[in-house]
Amino acid sequence: MSRSRWLPNQHGAWAMLAVPFLAGTFLGHPRWVHLPLLAAWLLGYLAVYHAQQWLRLTRISRNPKAPRRHVRPALVFGSAGAAVGLALSVSHPWLLLAAACAAPFVAVNSLYAYANRERSLLNGVAAVIPACGMLLVALRLGGGSWGAGVAPALACLLYFGGTVPYVKTMIRERNSAAYRRGSVAYHAVALVAASLLNPWLAAPFTLYLLRASLLPGRGLKVGVVGAVEVFCSLVLLGVVVGVF
Numbered sequence: 001m002s003r004s005r006w007l008p009n010q011h012g013a014w015a016m017l018a019v020p021f022l023a024g025t026f027l028g029h030p031r032w033v034h035l036p037l038l039a040a041w042l043l044g045y046l047a048v049y050h051a052q053q054w055l056r057l058t059r060i061s062r063n064p065k066a067p068r069r070h071v072r073p074a075l076v077f078g079s080a081g082a083a084v085g086l087a088l089s090v091s092h093p094w095l096l097l098a099a100a101c102a103a104p105f106v107a108v109n110s111l112y113a114y115a116n117r118e119r120s121l122l123n124g125v126a127a128v129i130p131a132c133g134m135l136l137v138a139l140r141l142g143g144g145s146w147g148a149g150v151a152p153a154l155a156c157l158l159y160f161g162g163t164v165p166y167v168k169t170m171i172r173e174r175n176s177a178a179y180r181r182g183s184v185a186y187h188a189v190a191l192v193a194a195s196l197l198n199p200w201l202a203a204p205f206t207l208y209l210l211r212a213s214l215l216p217g218r219g220l221k222v223g224v225v226g227a228v229e230v231f232c233s234l235v236l237l238g239v240v241v242g243v244f
Contacts, residue, residue, distance in 0.1 A: 006046075007046070008046070010049075012163065012226065013045070015230060016128065016132075016160050017041065017045055017134075018233075019156060019160075019233050020131055020132045020133075020138075020153065020156045020160075021138050022237055023138075023152055023237055024135035024137065024140075024142070024149060024152075025138045025139075027135075027139050027148070027152060028138065028141070028142025028143055028144035029144075030142060031141070031142055031143075034138060034142065036084050037141055040081050040084040040085040040088060041134060043084065044081040044085070046077040047074050047077035047078035047081055048106055050073040050074035050077065051110070052113035053067075054074060055110060057070070059114055059116060085099070092141065095137070098136075098137045101130070105129055105130045109123055112126075119172060121165065125164060129157065132153050132156040132157040133153060135149055135153040135156055136149040136153055148244070152244045154197055155194055155198070155201055155236070155240055156240065158193055159190070159204075159205070159232070159233075159236050161190075162187050162190055165183040165186055166183045166187070166212050166216075167225065168183075169183050169212070170216055170225045180217075184209070184212050184213050186212075187208055187209040187213075188209060191206060191208075191209050203239070204232075204236055215228070
């Protein structure tokens with residue numbers, strides 16, 4: 001298998017994995033122990049991705065070799081991630097509880113993968129929740145309190161939850177007026193909710209509402225859509241770290 005086949009092409013997932021983690025790290029006290037936590041987090045994601053692709057292709061592919069290409073990456077990434085994670089849990093046993101909390105969401109994603117319905121809205125939301133919960137884990141590992149992480153984690157959840165319908169309006173559901181209305185409605189509610197968490201969040205969430213309202217239907221290329229989301233993610237990271 002080529003090296004490119006080991007890494008998923010879901011570029012938006014990397015921002016979702018990185019931003020909450022970095023926000024939690026810098027809202028607390030960055031420590032060297034955050035590096036192995038980040039390694040375990042990314043390796044775990046890669047292992048789950050390949051395991052779910054194996055499930056999906058086992059169900060739908062007529063070519064018996066198709067699912068096999070995901071077996072080795074799943075085992076390699078899974079073994080490495082488990083080794084790093086278990087080593088961390090020796091000194092921080094509460095990390096095992098955090099992993100257990102994420103397990104139901106991984107199970108939901110796996111069921112959707114097996115059913116070949118990975119693009120479902122519910123599946124997207126199920127992926128966003130544990131990713132945003134990683135903010136709490138990184139913050140706690142840096143000596144912060146669980147309570148201090150609730151508001152910034154919710155801010156991340158409001159943003160990344162909105163990317164699920166918004167990206168659909170730009171690509172797969174670009175001709176659906178219902179999806180556009182739903183996306184705009186969500187972002188309007190998210191603006192109000194984020195402002196209640198912290199008034200400074202009104203600025204980035206106004207930007208997110210404008211992009212959800214104005215960009216669909218303009219025929220933007222996928223690369224441009226991705227670049228806009230990277231920018232929006234960095235804005236969120238800067239504001240969350242700056243105001244909490």
